[in-house]
Amino acid sequence: MTVRAQKFTPEVLLSAPRRSAGVPNADGSSVLYTTSTYSFETHAKTVELRSLDTKTQESRLLLQDNSISEPLWLPGEKEVYACLKSEDKGKTSILISMIMAGSSWKESTYTAGSIDAPASSLKITQLSEDSYAVVLAAQSSADGSLYNSGTAPKTQSTGKLYKSLFVRHWDDYVTPQKNSLWYATLTKAKDGKFELSKWVNALKGAGLESPVPPFGGTDSFDVSKSGIIFVSKDPKANPALSTKCDVYYIELSSFTEDPAPKPFEYTTKGFKGASASPVFLPDAKKAVFLSLSGAGYESDKSQIFLVEDLKKDSVKRLFNQKTEGSLDKSPQNLVFSHDGKTLYFSAEDQGYGRIFALTSDPTNGEVLRALTDTGYVSDIHPLSNGDVFYTSSSLVDYSSYSIIGTSKSESRAAKWTHSSSKDGSSLGLKASQVSSIRTPASDTTVNKTVHSWVYKPSNFEEGKKYPLALLIHGGPQGAWGDSWSTRWNPAVYAEQGYVVITPNITGSTGYGQAFTDAIRKDWGGAPYNDLVNVMDWVEKNMPEVDMTRTVALGASYGGYMVNWLQGHDLGRRFKALVCHDGIFSFAGGLLATEELYFPFHDLGGTPWYSPSANQTTDDAKQAFGQTSLDAWNKNDPSRYLDHWQTPQLVIHNEKDYRLCISEGLAAFNVLQARGIDSQFLTFPDENHWVLAPENSLVWHKVVLNWINKYVGLPAYCEDDEESADFFGGLKQDGGKTVEMPGMGKPET
Structure with missing residues (x-):
């Protein structure tokens, strides 16, 4: 392979260490984390467990072991921590270790116990000076027993018979086995080591x-000395037609009760959607959680609820009206300060993922303050001294740990920070490459402008013209944020020599709930017109962009929009398009998806209602209402195939059960049959995303080669038989699609 790029490349992106969220001890003096690094030379991944001294900034390697995950401190300890270790035949061990100067990891580490199945989501809370409650997630069989797919008996047939909706989900077929929460205790023995008691299935027989x-x-859950609070899909609601999740509490006195007490359910009047992020207050007598009002809308505004008494169904909205109006965003990552007086959370806000603090004031009621300005916060840990430790990233930095003060007199600038990439400089990136523009919104009733990020090459020269790469986000209720991505990273395209623009069009999150909601029943309307306005504005105001050399790329909803562009005028302004896992046909694509509530909500109802027909009422109609076919028909890309003529790369994966591979094949077949230059890339082992490093590298090679040839940039790499099996594609007839007999050429 001959790679011509000299700076930030897909190889650099994919081989950079992926650092987990940092886990500080109580006073923030030491941080535990893991790094995962993939080598394209050895074709292997390496996982390291490390500790970071926040005073000296020294990172210490504790262990290099690909089976280690989820390190966390034992509550009340500054040097003792636990982690999970995957063993043979699916078994998972809990290791206890101590960070000691001069001692090796092996010398200070032992196995406290294990569970005979793959396990994850470890949480530990202190019960007494010498004992801790341990909760983790592992699968259980229908009878509540522990399930291990590696040791379970194999059937002689691969057939699966289903008698109701929800046959498969994301990238798996639904099975009788379910996730369960398992609890046990860690108790200190006479020799000073902790021992694990037997595991108890907290959800056995509950149907949750x-x-x-x-x-x-x-x-999905939290643990305190009083018990476990968790969320579960409502067993009475069909998961294909409803997002409804409820909150439950299991009261436990010793975490040795077997069987577990029956879960107690809380009700949120008027809220029929998903609940999430249950968190105990430090006193373990109250809790908070998030909930959505609509039963079929995943992107509704999250509301914070307070459980005033864990033993009673006493739930109330936490925000008062004054505070509610000051945050038209959706909170997430709820966590309390050590004294329980402040609730911290993160929320998308104008392209950033900021931390907010909610406190109670005797005079003014609840007071809400933003603690951070830039970047995208992914994890929050309050410290014992009142400061907050958080993990974040940005468009140029893939991992940053920071500590910030929380008093009103302190600034929003971090008082301590540790960047894994030295603020992007180790990758050849810098913050000055990133800026923003505001363009007119097509629907000014919800927002006057549309915000877009602009990413320029690191060697950008004034007076020089550059091709444009327009990236369209998925969702559709999603957003481009000031955050790092290993799947759609604007820096990859910028360092090829593009000016990259990532618009947050109608439907994007973080710009007010009305703006997010406005895309409903209008997928191809306001968002499309927003993109037209972006292109018009760039042509008039950014002389550095060569508008004769433009490409557009999108995935999921962004892939839908690429197919929509093909059938409309804006599609003719691009030299080439890239559609990843996009929607080709509403009837074929959206009715084959697993979570049917998504299209039923977004398009205003079911597509089989006719006002003139005498039709019976069904579950879907009752949940989403009756609608005409207008929204389904007018937003369907497949109704405009006669206008398709722009060269297009189609990417679609076989394990994408959200949008079936037939959507990609249909688009490619139309392009080929119409004689339009096109390629089709698929990964049999990938889902809606491309996650395996080797697959992702092939993805980037194909995408960059495709767009570069249409804007006059050098190919990223030579065609390589080791990268993918190019069956009659890349090199056929000099890279051009052979015109099929009897097929007309694209319209001009």
Whole structure:
């Protein structure tokens, strides 16, 4: 392979150490974390467990072991920590270790106990001076027993019979096995070492599942000396038609009770959507959690609820009306200060992921303050002295740990920080490459302007013209933020020589709930017009951009928008397009998805209602209302195929059960049949995303080669048989699609 890029490249992106969220001890003097590094030379991943001294900034290697994960401090300890270790045949051990000067990790580490299954989401809380409660997640069979796929008996047939909705989810077929929370105790023995008691399934016989799949983890539950609080999908609601998750509490006195007490359910009147992020107050007598009002809308505004008495169904909204109006954003990552007087959380806000502090004032009621300005916060840990430790990233920095003061007299600048990439300089990136623009919004009733990030090459020269790469985000209720990504990183394109623009069009999060909601039933309307306005504004106001050399790329909803561009005038302004896992047809794509509540909500109802027909009422209609087919029809890309003519790369993965691979194949087939230059890339082992480093490298090679050839930039690399199996594609007829007999050429 001949790589021509000299600076930040996909190889640099994918081989850079991926640092976990930092876990500080109580006073913030030491931070535990893991780094995962992939080598394209050895084709192997290396995981390191490390500790960082916040005073000296010295990072110490504790262990290099790919089976280690989720380190955390034992509560009340400054040097003793626990972590998970994956063993043979799916077994998971809990290791206890102590950071001691002059001692090796092996000398200070021992196994406290294990669970005979793959496990994750470790949480520990202190019960007494010598004992701790331990809770983790592992799968259970229908009878509540522990399930290990590696040791379970194998069936002779691979057939799966389903009799209701929700056949598969994300990238797996739904099985009888469910996630469960398991608890035990760590107790100090006479020799000073901790021993683990037997595990108890907290959810046995309850008909509940937690953490909530596919992405639920420690954010699905919390543990205190009084018990476990958790969220679970409502077992009475169909998961394909409803987002409803409820909050439950299991009261435990010793964490040895077997069987576990029956979970107590809390109700949130008028809120029928998903609940999340349950967190105990430090006194373990109260708790808070997040909840959404709509049963089919994942991107509604999160509301904070307070459980005033854990033993009673006493739930109330935490925000008062005055405070509510000051934060038109969705809180996440709830966590309390050590004294319980301040609730911290993060929220998307104008392209950033900021930390907010909510305190109670005797005179003014609840007071809300922002603690950070830039970057994107992903994890928050209050310290014992009142400061806050947090993990964040930015568009040029893949991992930063910081400590910030929280008193009103202190500035929002971090008083301590540690950047893994030295603020991007080790990658050849710098903050001055990133700026913002504001362009007219097409729907001024919700927002006057649309915010876009602009990313320029590190060697940018005034007076020189550069091609434009327009990146369209997914969701559609999502946003481009000041955050790092290993899948869609603007720096990769900027360092090829593009000016990159990432617009947060109608439907984006972090710019007010009305702006997020405005995309409903209008996928191809206001968002498309926002993109038109962005391109018009750039042409008039950014002379550094060569508007004769532009490309557009998008994934998921962004992929839908690429297909939509193909059928509309804006598509003709681009030299080439890239559609990753996008929607081709609403009937074929959205009705084959697993979470049907998503299209039913976003498009205003089910597509089988006709005002003139005498139709029976079904579950979907009751949940989402009856609508005409207007929203489904007018926003469907497949209705405009006669206008398709821009060269397009289509990428779609076989394990994408959110949007089936037939969507990508249909788009590619149309492009080929119409004689339009096109390519199709697929990964049989990837889902809606491309996560494996080797696959991701191939993805980047193909994408960059595709767009570069249309804007006059050098190919990123030579075609390489080791990178992918190019069956009659890249080199066929000099890289051009062969025109098929009897097929007309694209319209001019």
